[in-house]
Amino acid sequence: MQIDYAAVAPELVLTGALCIVLVVDLVLPDNRKGLIMPVSLLGVAGTLLALLALAGDPTRTTLGGMFVVDSFAVTLKILFCVAALLTLAMSYDYLRKEGIHQGEFYFLLLCSLLGMLTIASSRDLLPIFVSLELVSVPAFVLAGLQKIDVKSNEAALKFFLFSILSTAVMLFGMSLIYGITGTTNLAEIAVRLAATPVLRSIAVLSVFFVVVGFGFKISAFPFQWWVPDTYEGSPVPVAAFLSVASKTAGFVGLLQIMFIAFHGLADVWRPFIAAVAILTMTFGNLVALTQRHIVRLLAYSSIGQAGYILLPLAVVNVNGGSVNHEAFAASIAYLLIYAFMEMGAFSVAVAYGREGGYFIDDYAGLGYRAPGLAVVMTVFLFSLAGIPPLAGWAAKLFIFRAVIDGHEYWLAVAMAVNTVIALFYYAKVVRRMFFEPAGDGPLGVKVPLLLQATIAVSTVMVLLVGILPDLAAHLARMSTLV
Amino acid sequence: MPKGYFGEYLTLAFFAGMMLLLVAGTLGLNKLVSPKVHRDEKYLTYECGVDPVGGGWSQTQIRYYLFGLLFVVFDVEAVFLFPWAVVFDKLGTAAFVEMVIFIGILALGLAYAWRKKVLEWL
Numbered sequence: 001m002q003i004d005y006a007a008v009a010p011e012l013v014l015t016g017a018l019c020i021v022l023v024v025d026l027v028l029p030d031n032r033k034g035l036i037m038p039v040s041l042l043g044v045a046g047t048l049l050a051l052l053a054l055a056g057d058p059t060r061t062t063l064g065g066m067f068v069v070d071s072f073a074v075t076l077k078i079l080f081c082v083a084a085l086l087t088l089a090m091s092y093d094y095l096r097k098e099g100i101h102q103g104e105f106y107f108l109l110l111c112s113l114l115g116m117l118t119i120a121s122s123r124d125l126l127p128i129f130v131s132l133e134l135v136s137v138p139a140f141v142l143a144g145l146q147k148i149d150v151k152s153n154e155a156a157l158k159f160f161l162f163s164i165l166s167t168a169v170m171l172f173g174m175s176l177i178y179g180i181t182g183t184t185n186l187a188e189i190a191v192r193l194a195a196t197p198v199l200r201s202i203a204v205l206s207v208f209f210v211v212v213g214f215g216f217k218i219s220a221f222p223f224q225w226w227v228p229d230t231y232e233g234s235p236v237p238v239a240a241f242l243s244v245a246s247k248t249a250g251f252v253g254l255l256q257i258m259f260i261a262f263h264g265l266a267d268v269w270r271p272f273i274a275a276v277a278i279l280t281m282t283f284g285n286l287v288a289l290t291q292r293h294i295v296r297l298l299a300y301s302s303i304g305q306a307g308y309i310l311l312p313l314a315v316v317n318v319n320g321g322s323v324n325h326e327a328f329a330a331s332i333a334y335l336l337i338y339a340f341m342e343m344g345a346f347s348v349a350v351a352y353g354r355e356g357g358y359f360i361d362d363y364a365g366l367g368y369r370a371p372g373l374a375v376v377m378t379v380f381l382f383s384l385a386g387i388p389p390l391a392g393w394a395a396k397l398f399i400f401r402a403v404i405d406g407h408e409y410w411l412a413v414a415m416a417v418n419t420v421i422a423l424f425y426y427a428k429v430v431r432r433m434f435f436e437p438a439g440d441g442p443l444g445v446k447v448p449l450l451l452q453a454t455i456a457v458s459t460v461m462v463l464l465v466g467i468l469p470d471l472a473a474h475l476a477r478m479s480t481l482v
Numbered sequence: 483m484p485k486g487y488f489g490e491y492l493t494l495a496f497f498a499g500m501m502l503l504l505v506a507g508t509l510g511l512n513k514l515v516s517p518k519v520h521r522d523e524k525y526l527t528y529e530c531g532v533d534p535v536g537g538g539w540s541q542t543q544i545r546y547y548l549f550g551l552l553f554v555v556f557d558v559e560a561v562f563l564f565p566w567a568v569v570f571d572k573l574g575t576a577a578f579v580e581m582v583i584f585i586g587i588l589a590l591g592l593a594y595a596w597r598k599k600v601l602e603w604l
Contacts, residue, residue: 023590
């Protein structure tokens with residue numbers, strides 16, 4: 001079998017970087033472990049360069065049709081690399097301050113990133129499954145990296161147990177599909193499912209199991225119970241990475257399977273997805289109202305956001321066409337935008353958490369103590385809430401339009417109601433920052449340079465995409481997948 | 483085969499029902515037909531084995547786990563090496579280079595364990 005090495009170049013570069021990071025970790029003495037961070041940063045940057053070299057190329061297919069590099073794959077891989085870079089920059093100072101083991105952290109982060117890169121290219125059930133595991137397994141260890149902290153242990157254990165359960169359910173579904181179609185290739189599955197209507201009942205069963213399995217990964221209701229505890233217990237940069245990159249990887253797998261392999265059965269799963277999406281956003285937003293810890297608030301908010309991203313799936317048409325294309329593009333555009341606002345909010349939480357604290361009460365008077373930090377936090381929170389002219393508004397608009405185009409008006413109404421509920425708890429944090437007297441916290445918060453860079457990049461992206469929403473919409477529409 | 487929208491969800495309901503029935507049925511049947519003899523021996527850890535010594539709560543040396551992980555390194559290596567060796571002369575140099583890289587990565591894992599003093603029994 002001939003392998004197109006140019007197509008897998010980014011993965012090869014990252015694998016090389018991984019090995020180098022591990023070796024550097026082995027030879028460095030304990031007090032110099034910080035040096036691994038620039039090495040990892042260079043590795044991800046190299047991967048990014050290899051990806052940019054692939055951008056704009058015609059579609060490449062290799063490894064027997066399992067591995068496809070098209071504009072969809074390249075766009076998402078770039079997003080994953082950028083998310084990893086932001087996480088690296090965010091964690092450097094955090095790890096040193098909290099005294100967390102550094103060598104393994106960077107190695108595991110890059111391992112997880114490798115899984116994300118391969119899932120964006122996988123057009124076959126087997127590589128999707130392997131990539132998803134490659135994303136999750138290092139993440140279990142990352143979540144439990146604060147070995148002596150009970151909460152970190154709890155985070156890792158909950159994440160691990162829920163994840164392997166979901167994997168088992170998903171595998172069961174996948175095995176059923178293989179059983180009735182005799183293939184694992186996504187496009188081929190769609191063809192054979194259409195050709196064998198007799199086995200439709202088993203196909204319905206397998207779709208259900210696959211959706212449930214992915215439901216855990218993307219934290220959809222009622223499979224979201226692990227999310228708040230895991231995010232709160234794990235190191236905060238890891239929580240950011242989980243909520244952005246890991247969740248996006250889950251969505252990438254789910255969207256590919258649903259849009260390529262299962263769209264012929266859309267009549268069956270559409271109402272189910274609609275119910276899950278609405279329940280997810282309602283649950284996330286309602287429970288977020290009562291949160292007092294900023295990471296838990298962001299965790300519940302990210303559950304709510306997952307509901308929005310899932311919503312376009314509920315208008316998928318059996319026969320394909322422009323409705324599907326728009327729905328797919330809306331979800332992808334939301335994922336692209338969501339990454340930056342979530343990363344930004346988490347990096348401000350890390351920046352303030354160094355001196356102030358992680359409870360929302362600690363944020364009282366932040367607008368007086370550290371105006372810059374308070375302003376950017378407001379930008380990210382309002383963007384998450386979907387207030388114009390910020391990027392989150394454009395993202396919500398895309399979803400809204402896709403749902404309206406699909407003539408599912410009640411879904412649009414439910415989404416609008418949820419947006420209003422969500423605004424309430426985001427605005428609560430903002431009010432606390434600007435309209436409440438400062439406690440006895442520090443005056444002027446020192447933010448390390450790398451963290452400043454993370455915040456700056458996220459802010460610029462949120463503002464830029466807010467003013468020029470076509471940037472994200474264009475990237476998402478380029479995809480020829482649907 | 484039921485038709486219509488709800489008919490298709492009937493499969494799910496049927497599956498869930500069968501699942502519940504299977505669990506409830508086997509457990510219930512067991513409860514109904516199994517003979518119940520209450521003797522002291524019944525309550526031992528090993529009903530027809532050696533009498534247990536000490537408490538049930540004992541700790542296992544964590545090193546066994548690490549050795550288990552290391553075993554996987556060599557296990558995976560063997561799984562790929564044997565089929566590769568069988569058709570070695572039909573594959574080109576590319577396959578040879580790929581296998582060298584693969585073994586190199588595994589060797590890196592071993593080197594890592596070595597360096598972290600996993601191989602020494604303290």
